[in-house]
Amino acid sequence: MTNEIRRVGVCGAGGTMGAGIAIVVARAGFETVSHDLSQDALDAAKKQISGFFGKSVERGKMNGTARDATLGRMQATTSLDALAGCDLIIEAVFEDLRIKQDLFRDLDSVCAEHTIFASNTSTLSITEIASGCGREDRVVGMHFCLPAQLMKLIEMSPGMNTSQQTFRSAWAFVDQAGQTPVKTQDKPGFILNALLVPFNNDVIRAVEAGVASPADIDKAIKAALGYKMGPCELLDLVGLDTQMRLCEAFYPVTLDVRSSAPPLLRRMVAAGHLGRKSGRGFYSYDGNTMFGG
Ligand SMILES: NC(=O)c1ccc[n+]([C@@H]2O[C@H](COP(=O)([O-])OP(=O)(O)OC[C@H]3O[C@@H](n4cnc5c(N)ncnc54)[C@H](O)[C@@H]3O)[C@@H](O)[C@H]2O)c1
Incomplete structure (x- = not known):
């Protein structure tokens, strides 16, 4: 070998x-x-x-x-x-x-x-x-x-x-x-997604509840927590369809309600609003070029 x-x-x-x-x-x-x-x-x-x-x-x-x-x-x-x-x-x-x-x-x-x-x-x-x-x-x-x-x-x-x-x-x-x-151990979500999937779902639920617009949520998180990218921008980059698949894989093994797909996520995926890859998610995009170079 x-x-x-x-x-x-x-x-x-x-x-x-x-x-x-x-x-x-x-x-x-x-x-x-x-x-x-x-x-x-x-x-x-x-x-x-x-x-x-x-x-x-x-x-x-x-x-x-x-x-x-x-x-x-x-x-x-x-x-x-x-x-x-x-x-x-x-x-x-x-x-x-x-x-x-x-x-x-x-x-x-x-x-x-x-x-x-x-x-x-x-x-x-x-x-x-x-x-x-x-x-x-x-x-x-x-x-x-x-x-x-x-x-x-x-x-x-x-x-x-x-x-x-x-x-x-x-x-x-x-x-x-x-x-x-x-x-990392072979545990659901390893380090990053164990923390990120529920957090991103919280954000989607906040948008759905009308707490603030995606742009204002992103602005708040970037300004207050020092993140380079807001959660709605990140979700658009990840792909809303991928976030939904993550929820579907994650929730049945964790039974953590925060990891279950929020209704707004389901509707966005059904409508084809998948983020950057489809030109529309929380934001609109012209083309789908790769980040960086
Ligand atoms: N998007 C993210 O932020 C991210 C980050 C880290 C890891 N991941 C993981 O990476 C994987 C892919 O996610 P993605 O967002 O790139 O998905 P995607 O939907 O953008 O791409 C998946 C690709 O796989 C292809 N495919 C499906 N079944 C196949 C098969 N049997 N053989 C060959 N190709 C096949 C599809 O045609 C598609 O091009 C998932 O396991 C996801 O959890 C995603």
Whole structure:
């Protein structure tokens, strides 16, 4: 079994997190295979990624040669078989236990023995995601923060059957990728979402109760607590549909009422007001370019 990671697959790479994770991985020098079920999503992500690296060059963070080399390390596919040569797979597909379990089970028959599977889940159990996949000892939690291409923190969590060697290799990869790992237990929401999902729902309920407008709530939180981004701005960036999936994953295992999806969240998702990705959430947006560069 080799611990060397050279080639990394990112599943769900047409999505908000997957596209950012693919940037982190390729920028750090790894061959990167972006995978998604949707070719349209991969095409849109490719455009966003080119725009992001274009801004990186404009801002002097990267030169044109490095940009071209990074883009040259990135390929995109809708075929799971194309992930066969990867040493590490990072999944960032929908926050749905069954979908993640099915994906890892399918990947088990495609990937080499040594390949490690990492999940970017925000709220689900790593042990449950790994259950039945056929390589439970080689599955680990690797939770990136939004926007992944800018944020350094990674919450690393071992499942009950994760081997120490897997955890060490995954941790070493995160270090090598220039990120900042912290160890958490395999508990719902790890550190960040255990605190953030209920808080963001409180904010949605406050908007629904008419306490204040989203803009004034954001202004208050930023001015008083020193946050760089208000909770409504953050929810628009996260995606209201993703927040709803987080609630649906979180609430049944915590039974914490604050983690249940507020009625306004449900209505916004039903209306297609998903935040930045759909052009409208708590705020309106023109286009969906990536944060930073
Ligand atoms: N949005 C956030 O703020 C955030 C932050 C950290 C972690 N996460 C986690 O990242 C994951 C993805 O969230 P997101 O907000 O990027 O979702 P998203 O809806 O933006 O993207 C999910 C992508 O996964 C693809 N997909 C779905 N099923 C697939 C499958 N079986 N194989 C391949 N691709 C598949 C979809 O086509 C879509 O492009 C979730 O587990 C979420 O909890 C999200």
